[in-house]
Amino acid sequence: MTAVLRPARPRDNAQIAAIWNHEALATAATTETEPRTPAAQRAWLARRTADHPVVVAADDDEVLAFGALSPYRLKPAYRWTVEDSVYVKAGYRGKGLGGLILERLVALAAERGHHSIVARITSANTPSLHLHERHGFARAGLEHEIAHKLGAWLDVVTMQRAV
Numbered sequence: 001m002t003a004v005l006r007p008a009r010p011r012d013n014a015q016i017a018a019i020w021n022h023e024a025l026a027t028a029a030t031t032e033t034e035p036r037t038p039a040a041q042r043a044w045l046a047r048r049t050a051d052h053p054v055v056v057a058a059d060d061d062e063v064l065a066f067g068a069l070s071p072y073r074l075k076p077a078y079r080w081t082v083e084d085s086v087y088v089k090a091g092y093r094g095k096g097l098g099g100l101i102l103e104r105l106v107a108l109a110a111e112r113g114h115h116s117i118v119a120r121i122t123s124a125n126t127p128s129l130h131l132h133e134r135h136g137f138a139r140a141g142l143e144h145e146i147a148h149k150l151g152a153w154l155d156v157v158t159m160q161r162a163v
Contacts, residue, residue: 003064003097005104008045008054015063016056017041019089028124028154030085031147051112052082055104057097064092067101069109072118080115086128098131106135110163117163122147123155137161 008016021035036044048054048068057065065088072081086101109117119137121128137159145153 003057003059003100005055005057005100008048008056008066010042010045011061012056012058012063012066013041013045014038016045016054016066019063019066019087022090023087028122028150028152029128030125031120031122031149031154031156033149051114053108055101055108057100064089065097065101067098067105069105069112069114069117072116080113081118082109082114082116083118083120084109085119086131093127098128099134102131102135106161106163114163117161119159121157121159123157129157129159132159132161135161 017036017038023030024032024035045054052069052071054066054068056063065086067084067086069082069084072078072083084102084105086098086105088098106117117137119128119132121132123129123142138161139157140160141158143156143158146156147154
């Protein structure tokens with residue numbers, strides 16, 4: 001496997017949505033519960049800006065992982081803070097793809113002049129918690145039983161790092 005990091009392209013939409021939809025419907029790795037329709041996925045990618053990019057790790061045309069920087073909050077005072085998200089396709093976890101994506105997102109945040117990156121991770125998602133710790137994120141907070149998914153209450157850990 002030779003994964004190449006690159007910006008997401010419109011032709012990646014179906015594969016990005018498939019990775020997203022699996023996590024939204026079948027795991028507690030995210031608090032999202034709604035799958036993305038093809039139209040919703042196209043709109044999501046089309047709304048991305050240079051300050052809030054999406055990157056993929058691809059082997060030829062197969063998207064193995066993706067990550068994004070998103071506005072943290074809409075209030076102007078938060079414009080220098082972004083939230084990251086990293087998703088790796090089932091069957092490709094534990095191969096370093098999440099680290100490649102997160103490393104690139106941190107570099108892009110720095111290039112874009114962001115000051116802080118925040119990650120909100122369910123406490124059940126220990127691989128993501130460890131990934132973020134390995135990349136310089138520290139635990140900044142814990143929200144107890146804030147989300148309900150798959151029949152269980154989920155805690156959400158907030159992690160943060162300066163860029």
